[in-house]
Amino acid sequence: MATEPFSSTNTSYCFRLRPGQDLKKELLFYCQKYHLHAACVVSAVGSVDKAHLRMSGGKDVVxxxxxxxxxxxxxxxxxxxxxxxxxxxxxxxxxxxxxxMDGSVIHTTAEIVLLENHDLTFHREVDGHTQYKELVIKKR
Structure with a gap:
C-alpha cells in the first residue's frame, strides 16, 4: 500500500565531493551539518576508486x-x-x-544535487513485515 502524497516547499543543495572522501558518510554529514530532515538525491555524477555495495537480497558488503x-x-x-x-x-x-554502504571512496569528483522538502521529515522505523528500518514520512 502506497503512502499518501505530500507537497511541500523545496530547496536545492549543490556541492562537490573531492578525492578520498567517503560518498555515503559525506552525504550524511552534509545533511547533519545543514539540518536536512527530508532530502532526496536529484543528481550525482562523478567517480569512485572503490565501491562498497550490498547486493539485492544479500547481507554481506561486496x-x-x-x-x-x-x-x-x-x-x-x-x-x-x-x-x-x-x-x-x-x-x-x-x-x-x-x-x-560506507567505504565508497571518491576518485576524482562527485557533483551532488540534493532536494529537501521543508514541510516533511523522513524517519526510519522497523517495519513488522520486512524487519528492516523503512521510511516513514511525517509532517514537521
Missing part, C-alpha cells in the same frame, strides 16, 4: 575495485539515516549496482 563512473545514485536521507542505491560502470561500460 567491495569493487575501480575506478568506476557513477552512473546513478538515488535515495532518501533524513535524521535517522539514509537509503541509497548506486550504479557504477567500469572502463568497458559494464554496470553493477546495489545498496550504497
Amino acid at each position: 567491495e569493487f575495485q575501480g575506478p568506476f563512473e557513477i552512473v546513478s545514485l538515488s535515495g532518501t536521507l533524513g535524521p535517522d539515516g539514509a537509503h541509497l542505491h548506486m550504479a557504477i560502470s567500469n572502463y568497458e561500460g559494464q554496470v553493477i549496482g546495489g545498496h550504497l
Whole structure:
C-alpha cells in the first residue's frame, strides 16, 4: 500500500565531493551539518576508486575495485539515516549496482544535487513485515 502524497516547499543543495572522501558518510554529514530532515538525491555524477555495495537480497558488503563512473545514485536521507542505491560502470561500460554502504571512496569528483522538502521529515522505523528500518514520512 502506497503512502499518501505530500507537497511541500523545496530547496536545492549543490556541492562537490573531492578525492578520498567517503560518498555515503559525506552525504550524511552534509545533511547533519545543514539540518536536512527530508532530502532526496536529484543528481550525482562523478567517480569512485572503490565501491562498497550490498547486493539485492544479500547481507554481506561486496567491495569493487575501480575506478568506476557513477552512473546513478538515488535515495532518501533524513535524521535517522539514509537509503541509497548506486550504479557504477567500469572502463568497458559494464554496470553493477546495489545498496550504497560506507567505504565508497571518491576518485576524482562527485557533483551532488540534493532536494529537501521543508514541510516533511523522513524517519526510519522497523517495519513488522520486512524487519528492516523503512521510511516513514511525517509532517514537521
